[in-house]
Amino acid sequence: MDITKRFNRVVAIYFQLQAKPIVKAQDLAAQFDVSKRTIYRDIRSLEQAGIPIYGEAGSGYALVDGYKLSPTRFTQEEIMTLAAAEKLMNKFVDPHLAKHFGSAINKIKAYLRSDEKSDISILEENMMMSVMENRFNKNVPSALSQLFESVAQQKIVNMHYQSSSANEVTQREIEPVGLFHQGSFWYFMAYCHLREDYRQFRIDRVQQLDLTNRGFTRKHKKLSYYLNKDEAPPTTQIRLSIARDFARYIQWERSYYGFVSETVKGDEVEMTFESKNAEEEFARWYLMFADQATILEPLSLRTTVRDLLTRIKVE
Structure with a gap:
């Protein structure tokens, strides 16, 4: 062994x-x-x-440069992964990058035997994956590709960006450090010449992107350094008691709202959360299943939910 x-x-x-x-x-x-x-x-x-x-x-x-062996055979599991990978890329990346990935996959498929190609075709025909809308700006179809290229070649990017807190689009010169996917969106960290500091941007808010031939003006650390650099924002501990039969229906969403742990107590499930935005984000999410759950703490969250209910207009 x-x-x-x-x-x-x-x-x-x-x-x-x-x-x-x-x-x-x-x-x-x-x-x-x-x-x-x-x-x-x-x-x-x-x-x-x-x-x-x-x-x-x-x-x-x-x-040593130029040394390669002939392509090896793929395992059955690896072959199945090729089909799944292409579907996932179409779901999570922009159209420009997905097109190039599809081209790369086709080159790999060229090395497969006829029965292996048949297996992939059958799987592809019977695998569907919904694509979320508005994850990318349609006017910038190659945003991910350009940012990847900028990071790899260390070239400055000219960007027009619409932030959530501003009414007007700002023009910035940036030096992208790295990209990451979180929740339903792609984000990237970059040194912003306009702000003279590192900033986090959301890719669907990019209005225009142009890769220049000018190199970075400084040496940047790895992406993980900037993501872990800032202290974690303050959170509010929230405890809910949720009907056990219903609790399973929120297990896919709860991680986005600061889920920490759960304890089964008879017909109820007690869940603990550390929420970054209890008054608005968490309270509104709670309303989606309020008839199946009770707020144990904090009591102030109960007041917030009551206030939201009084503002609901039903015609």
């Missing part, structure tokens, strides 16, 4: 070397849950097998 496990790991490391310009031992060790010394031995095994690897411990490893 150990021999098989090591063989699979060594093969996986080889594919990592083919897929990336540089691979670090510490990253491989974390991925495969082994020590760096084990990774060093695996690298030596590949070298002894005739794989031309350059680099050294501590700096990273890479394959």
